[in-house]
Amino acid sequence: MGQAVRTTAAMFACRFLLLPRQARRKHSLLFSLFIAALLCGHARFALAYEINGFTISGDQRAGWVQYDYGNPSGKPTINKGHENSRGFYVMPKLSIETPTYKNFRAKITGAGATDFGLNNHDKQSRNLVFDPEDNESFAILQELYIEYEDDRHHALVGRNEIYTPMIEHDDYYMLSNSFEVASYTFDTRQNTRLHAGYFHKMAGVWDSGANGTEFHSMSDASAVPKINKIEADESGVSYGGVDFNNGQHRGQFWGYHAEDLYNIVFSQYNYTSKNDSFSYDAGAQFVNFSDTGALEDSITTINYSLYSLKYDAAFNNGFSIATGATKYTDGDGQGATLGAWGGYPSFTNGLIYHFFEAGSLRNAEVYKLQGAYDLSGIGLDNMVFISRLTYYDLDDKHSISSNGRPQSYMKLYGVRLKSTFMDGGYFTGTFEYHDTDHEKRAWALRLIGGYKF
Numbered sequence: 001m002g003q004a005v006r007t008t009a010a011m012f013a014c015r016f017l018l019l020p021r022q023a024r025r026k027h028s029l030l031f032s033l034f035i036a037a038l039l040c041g042h043a044r045f046a047l048a049y050e051i052n053g054f055t056i057s058g059d060q061r062a063g064w065v066q067y068d069y070g071n072p073s074g075k076p077t078i079n080k081g082h083e084n085s086r087g088f089y090v091m092p093k094l095s096i097e098t099p100t101y102k103n104f105r106a107k108i109t110g111a112g113a114t115d116f117g118l119n120n121h122d123k124q125s126r127n128l129v130f131d132p133e134d135n136e137s138f139a140i141l142q143e144l145y146i147e148y149e150d151d152r153h154h155a156l157v158g159r160n161e162i163y164t165p166m167i168e169h170d171d172y173y174m175l176s177n178s179f180e181v182a183s184y185t186f187d188t189r190q191n192t193r194l195h196a197g198y199f200h201k202m203a204g205v206w207d208s209g210a211n212g213t214e215f216h217s218m219s220d221a222s223a224v225p226k227i228n229k230i231e232a233d234e235s236g237v238s239y240g241g242v243d244f245n246n247g248q249h250r251g252q253f254w255g256y257h258a259e260d261l262y263n264i265v266f267s268q269y270n271y272t273s274k275n276d277s278f279s280y281d282a283g284a285q286f287v288n289f290s291d292t293g294a295l296e297d298s299i300t301t302i303n304y305s306l307y308s309l310k311y312d313a314a315f316n317n318g319f320s321i322a323t324g325a326t327k328y329t330d331g332d333g334q335g336a337t338l339g340a341w342g343g344y345p346s347f348t349n350g351l352i353y354h355f356f357e358a359g360s361l362r363n364a365e366v367y368k369l370q371g372a373y374d375l376s377g378i379g380l381d382n383m384v385f386i387s388r389l390t391y392y393d394l395d396d397k398h399s400i401s402s403n404g405r406p407q408s409y410m411k412l413y414g415v416r417l418k419s420t421f422m423d424g425g426y427f428t429g430t431f432e433y434h435d436t437d438h439e440k441r442a443w444a445l446r447l448i449g450g451y452k453f
Contacts, residue, residue: 022326023358053099061091061450063174067126069202069357070440074125078404079357085126087119091450095143103150109143111175111211128206129174131213138213140203142178154185159215163268164239165254166287167199170207170342174448177204177342180215195241195254199341207342222261223340224300231294235259237341260293262302262337267361280313287345289337304331304362310347318374322388324348328393330363341415348390357436358410359402363395386416401438411435424452 050054066086074083095109113129114137124135131138145158147273156162161169161176162183170175181195200223204213209229210220219232239290241254251269256264270283285308291301309329314320328334338344338361358364371387375381389412396406414432421427427449434442 022108027106055095056451057095057097058451059091059093059452061093061174061448062089063091065127065129065174065448066445067442068444069126069442079436079442080402082357083125086116087124087127087129087176089113089115089119089127089129093095093142093175095126104146104148106146107143108141110139111142112139113137113175114449117243130205130262131211133211139179142153142175142203152187152189154187155183164195164241165268165345166256166264166343167237167239167253167341168343170204170344173206173446175205177202177207177212178215179203185207191246192242192244195239195243197239199237199239202341204342206337209340209444218258218341219261221341222336223293224261224302224336224339226263228295228298228300232258232260232296234262250279257292261295262291262333264287264289264337264343276316278315279312279313282312283310283347284308284346285310285347289333293334299335300333301331302333302334302336305329306346308345308347318376318377320372322368322370324366324368324374326366328364328366330408332362333383334361356440357434357442358392358394359399359407361392361394362398364399365393367391367393375397382421383417383419386414386415388414390414399437401436403438405438407437407439409437422451426452 049179069079069082071078071082072084073083091113093111095107097107110208121135123255125132130136143159145156145160148157159178159180161178161318163169179199181197181199186194199218201215201217202208203212203215208221210216213410216235217234219234220229227382231452233317235418237258244251252268254266265288268283268285270281272281287307289302301424309326310321310324326346355362368390372384372386375383375385392410394407394409396408399407401407412432419427430446432444
């Protein structure tokens with residue numbers, strides 16, 4: 001069966017490539033969806049293999065993404081000059097993990113991205129899958145690390161898709177971020193874990209401020225202006241954290257120091273509980289960004305905080321709600337920090353990241369209302385429908401549109417359908433519509449699926 005699938009795909013591909021260029025473009029989406037179906041269909045035969053203690057695993061991911069900014073030619077006076085973009089991509093990923101020997105193990109992961117040459121080269125500038133300078137397929141050594149773990153200690157050195165609150169792998173798009181990092185976690189056995197480490201480099205097209213298809217220093221991968229990256233001289237980011245969690249109360253405090261760039265202080269408290277009819281999670285969060293070192297003497301200013309509250313509840317009948325509110329203080333630096341290195345801290349983030357067309361969030365207030373329903377209640381198992389409204393009350397003294405007009409609001413409407421299947425298959429379809437003051441209306445569509453084995 002697997003050989004038949006591969007043969008059919010090859011025959012279809014050859015016939016497609018023999019078509020005239022105009023016809024290939026016309027049928028590119030059809031061909032892309034055909035390949036995606038083959039990948040997902042073939043995936044049901046894929047299994048995680050174990051050979052002499054070595055584990056082989058992978059993730060076959062494919063997706064169609066489309067962004068319409070009402071700006072087909074990329075005019076700078078419309079939506080920050082962002083040009084309408086679209087494309088289909090396939091992201092193969094394969095990992096090999098060694099057996100554990102005296103609490104040590106190692107892992108290597110190779111990954112890549114390709115569009116089979118089907119996409120229009122001039123319509124990929126904002127898809128954030130390839131390097132926007134050349135829009136070419138690429139391969140990357142995504143992970144290569146050695147780690148030690150026992151019941152209290154965990155240490156890791158190398159390339160890894162690590163998670164911390166403000167620097168993380170952000171694996172919600174086509175390919176996750178990866179970092180060259182040294183990390184250590186100590187379990188005190190008192191419901192508390194201590195974290196410390198150092199980030200050296202980063203790769204990730206979605207979140208890196210450099211060429212995300214390659215590893216660059218954390219300073220180069222930041223979102224500050226180029227002159228500040230040069231002054232930071234390829235420096236990294238050190239961090240430390242305390243995480244207390246007894247199942248009902250959770251408190252976190254993390255600090256990050258990016259040499260000659262800025263410091264981050266992250267703190268969060270969550271209270272979770274449940275009764276016979278529903279469970280809930282109430283949270284409060286404070287994050288502060290402040291420039292340091294060479295950046296303090298630069299024309300770039302980073303000096304602001306954000307406060308967030310949330311209340312999420314899940315009911316036994318399949319419905320759930322999520323609410324959030326965020327206040328940004330009247331200080332500058334949001335554009336140079338938010339989303340950098342994969343950090344999206346606030347409880348009011350939208351369904352689609354990196355899709356904020358407001359001129360500035362300085363002194364803004366943000367409100368989120370989200371509802372979801374588990375469709376297993378109507379016979380559609382492992383499927384969830386989500387809808388969300390996020391309203392940004394902008395400060396029109398700071399938020400200026402692309403054509404120079406003050407902005408007082410931004411409204412984000414989004415719907416999402418999530419599904420899992422075949423003990424490893426997954427699909428997420430997301431549509432989001434943006435209404436931003438004095439900008440053309442914008443929308444985005446993402447259809448992403450795959451199979452992990």
